[in-house]
Amino acid sequence: NAGVTQTPKFQVLKTGQSMTLQCAQDMNHNSMYWYRQDPGMGLRLIYYSASEGTTDKGEVPNGYNVSRLNKREFSLRLESAAPSQTSVYFCASSEGLNIQYFGAGTRLSVL
Amino acid sequence: EDQVTQSPEALRLQEGESSSLNCSYTVSGLRGLFWYRQDPGKGPEFLFTLYSAGEEKEKERLKATLTKKESFLHITAPKPEDSATYLCAVQRSGYSTLTFGKGTMLLVSP
Secondary structure, three states: OOOEEEEOOEEEEOOOOOEEEEEEEOOOOOEEEEEEEEOOOEEEEEEEEOOOOOOEEOOOOOOOEEEEOOOOEEEEEEOOOOHHHOEEEEEEEEOOOOOOEEOOOEEEEEO | OOEEEEEOOEEEEEOOOOEEEEEEEEOOOEEEEEEEEEOOOOOOEEEEEEOOOOOEEEEOOEEEEEOOOEEEEEEOOOOHHHOEEEEEEEEEOOOOOOEEOOOEEEEEEO
């Protein structure tokens, strides 16, 4: 049982490049989330999807877009990466209001 | 706006030296308070959820308690393997999203 799987694990981008972070869960959860974690800032919510077909902005959505591809998959896209987007990105899923389960993270560096 | 403040930012203990981590919060209608553990290079791992003041939950050497303004994570006779960052988060009634504190980094020395 894999839980929440994130790809890639590491990525280096140049300023202005685009990329998509992938997330998939195998727990049949309705809700999925994208967070970023920066030193001294804690985990901050970027976007979330309460159910298939819906997405909503979190605390820090600027510079990002998301797609809830189906119930299992929730992707995060950086259209034009900036150094300020250097961070560790975590995907999580939950069954409604219950416990959120996290993936192992994607470590992104934007030069 | 929901706010979560964790203290101390870092804590160093000797093996067997018990202590407590604090999580104070401000939220409009608390549904639940969550504790997670995060090891370096890994994602947060769920520990406890507390729903009402006075509630306590235990797991091995950890015990979490909740009041109307704060939660404590008590660590009894810690071992080096308890070294990790402990994260606290609050969930507002009717919402699935969490607001996290910045965490407490715990180091337990043998």
